[in-house]
Amino acid sequence: MDLAPYLLLAGLEGLVEASVLMLSALGLSLVFGVMRVVNVAHGEFYMLGAVGGWAIASLVPDHPALGFALALLIAPALVGALAIAADRGILRRIGYDPEATIVATIGLSYIIQQVVLMTFGPDARAVEPPFYLNIRFPWFGYSGYKLFIVAVAAVLVGALWVGLRRSRLGLMMRATQFDRETAQNFGIPVGRVYSGVFAMGAMLAAVAGVLIVPANQAHYLMGHDPLLMSFVVVIVGGLGSIPGTIAAAVLIGLSDGLMSVFFSPTLAKIVSTLLVALVLVFRPQGLFGKAETRA
Amino acid sequence: MTVQDGGCATVLSIRGLDAFYGAAQALRDFSVELRGGEVLCLLGRNGAGKTTALKAIMGTVHRPHGRLVLDGRDISGLAPEAVPREGIAHVPQGRRLFSDLTVAENLQIGLNVRPVGRRGLSTALALFPVLAERMSQRAGTLSGGEQTMLSIARAMCLDPKVILLDEPTEGLMPAAIARIREAVAQLRAAGVAVLLVEQRVDAVLPVADRVAFMENGTIRARLDIAEVRADPSVLNRYVGLGG
Numbered sequence: 001m002d003l004a005p006y007l008l009l010a011g012l013e014g015l016v017e018a019s020v021l022m023l024s025a026l027g028l029s030l031v032f033g034v035m036r037v038v039n040v041a042h043g044e045f046y047m048l049g050a051v052g053g054w055a056i057a058s059l060v061p062d063h064p065a066l067g068f069a070l071a072l073l074i075a076p077a078l079v080g081a082l083a084i085a086a087d088r089g090i091l092r093r094i095g096y097d098p099e100a101t102i103v104a105t106i107g108l109s110y111i112i113q114q115v116v117l118m119t120f121g122p123d124a125r126a127v128e129p130p131f132y133l134n135i136r137f138p139w140f141g142y143s144g145y146k147l148f149i150v151a152v153a154a155v156l157v158g159a160l161w162v163g164l165r166r167s168r169l170g171l172m173m174r175a176t177q178f179d180r181e182t183a184q185n186f187g188i189p190v191g192r193v194y195s196g197v198f199a200m201g202a203m204l205a206a207v208a209g210v211l212i213v214p215a216n217q218a219h220y221l222m223g224h225d226p227l228l229m230s231f232v233v234v235i236v237g238g239l240g241s242i243p244g245t246i247a248a249a250v251l252i253g254l255s256d257g258l259m260s261v262f263f264s265p266t267l268a269k270i271v272s273t274l275l276v277a278l279v280l281v282f283r284p285q286g287l288f289g290k291a292e293t294r295a
Numbered sequence: 296m297t298v299q300d301g302g303c304a305t306v307l308s309i310r311g312l313d314a315f316y317g318a319a320q321a322l323r324d325f326s327v328e329l330r331g332g333e334v335l336c337l338l339g340r341n342g343a344g345k346t347t348a349l350k351a352i353m354g355t356v357h358r359p360h361g362r363l364v365l366d367g368r369d370i371s372g373l374a375p376e377a378v379p380r381e382g383i384a385h386v387p388q389g390r391r392l393f394s395d396l397t398v399a400e401n402l403q404i405g406l407n408v409r410p411v412g413r414r415g416l417s418t419a420l421a422l423f424p425v426l427a428e429r430m431s432q433r434a435g436t437l438s439g440g441e442q443t444m445l446s447i448a449r450a451m452c453l454d455p456k457v458i459l460l461d462e463p464t465e466g467l468m469p470a471a472i473a474r475i476r477e478a479v480a481q482l483r484a485a486g487v488a489v490l491l492v493e494q495r496v497d498a499v500l501p502v503a504d505r506v507a508f509m510e511n512g513t514i515r516a517r518l519d520i521a522e523v524r525a526d527p528s529v530l531n532r533y534v535g536l537g538g
């Protein structure tokens with residue numbers, strides 16, 4: 001048997017998975033890095049992106065490309081607004097206490113799931129891809145749309161990276177992340193930075209959700225897996241480390257793709273989970289994270 | 296604006312400030328007048344409440360009572376992030392640099408506070424030329440003395456009306472202490488109102504105009520510097536020998 005086509009296919013599938021995972025994991029990592037809280041409702045923001053994307057795209061059924069473009073712009077914006085409301089209404093009120101935030105966001109995730117279930121029902125919803133393009137490899141054809149996902153994710157992550165390093169807002173975020181009180185002493189409105197970071201994290205998950213619906217489907221329970229896998233990526237990559245998150249997403253996405261193609265998706269999840277356990281035991285700061293330097 | 300005896304106008308007037316950590320009161324009825332071109336030294340033992348007093352001015356600790364008037368304008372109700380934008384700069388105890396960020400980024404954070412241009416930065420770099428050579432280095436990798444210089448330079452980037460310095464000479468060698476003193480003198484000459492917290496009396500005597508002693512979260516005594524210079528032993532009543 002010739003292995004090359006299988007490897008290529010698995011690599012492509014892994015790359016697509018890595019891209020979506022990278023967006024969603026970066027959102028989780030950004031929120032943890034700056035705000036020091038774990039958002040358990042992160043997967044629900046992903047799901048809302050997907051379901052919202054479907055709802056918006058189905059408003060213009062005759063123009064899949066237009067519908068998708070609208071979905072990609074509007075759904076994340078709505079999710080971002082919801083995240084700001086959750087930050088102001090819940091997280092700020094409990095003072096960003098780490099334990100209380102976990103409990104509160106567990107509650108939030110159930111509320112979001114149930115509201116979506118009551119509004120859109122339990123069915124999986126499909127969205128038409130914005131375009132059909134079959135990329136011909138010697139052995140098989142591959143969806144051009146899936147490669148489009150990879151490109152969008154790469155552009156977004158690049159923009160996020162440059163924004164964090166070069167923009168005034170990025171500097172504010174990094175200063176707040178490092179020392180909240182001193183940031184305040186230098187005029188940085190940390191309350192608004194927190195809201196903004198929480199919204200950005202949620203929007204990254206929502207974009208991932210919109211991108212994935214044309215390839216998968218939208219469903220009110222679909223947030224579970226991305227949440228778990230984002231945790232895996234963030235822990236392996238090092239909490240709050242953006243380069244680590246990117247590297248870990250690619251590593252885990254590719255290994256997941258390879259194992260899913262050659263063995264089974266279940267085995268792939270088992271291996272990822274084992275990797276987390278090993279990392280937590282032997283390198284708790286993550287494979288790419290640096291040891292805690294703050295005293 | 297009120298003109299006081301020294302010919303300096305009161306820039307920041309602080310009246311009856313109380314501050315709390317949870318239920319514990321750490322500052323009681325704290326009142327001082329800071330005048331432009333004058334250095335007020337705040338002395339006191341560990342735990343006297345000096346740092347808390349500065350945090351209360353900056354608004355980063357809960358301070359339910361008291362009035363802060365800057366240039367005739369009541370700023371007591373401002374959010375903490377709005378206080379520095381009014382021109383009050385803080386050099387916190389232990390420097391509190393953004394150590395993961397570069398020297399340039401730390402200074403940029405200071406420059407971003409107010410739309411005042413880069414005059415404060417040029418003054419700071421003229422005072423501490425070593426910082427100009429370290430711009431792209433991470434702040435956490437600077438030497439202790441350089442870190443203190445950066446912390447002061449970052450505050451000077453606000454081109455402040457008032458600067459609050461919390462034990463800037465802590466843990467420094469005499470040569471570095473002299474540089475810090477020079478910076479304080481220069482700020483004073485530029486008309487800035489300086490509130491300088493120290494534990495060691497000898498460290499502040501050369502630059503102070505007035506001295507206030509804190510104990511148990513409040514000011515116990517105020518002394519004129521001429522009095523102290525004439526007879527340093529008056530200090531022994533308030534602090535142990537040599538501070």
Ligand SMILES: Nc1ncnc2c1ncn2[C@@H]1O[C@H](COP(=O)(O)OP(=O)(O)OP(=O)(O)O)[C@@H](O)[C@H]1O
Nearest residue numbers: 316321339340341342343344345346347348388494
């Ligand atoms: N974050 C905090 N939470 C609770 N209590 C605090 C906190 N910070 C300071 N305190 C208490 O408030 C009192 C005053 O502390 P503060 O730091 O203002 O003293 P200080 O005069 O600056 O001392 P030092 O010279 O050691 O810096 C102390 O009793 C201290 O234990």
Ligand SMILES: [Mg+2]
Nearest residue numbers: 345346347388
């Ligand atoms: Mg102190």
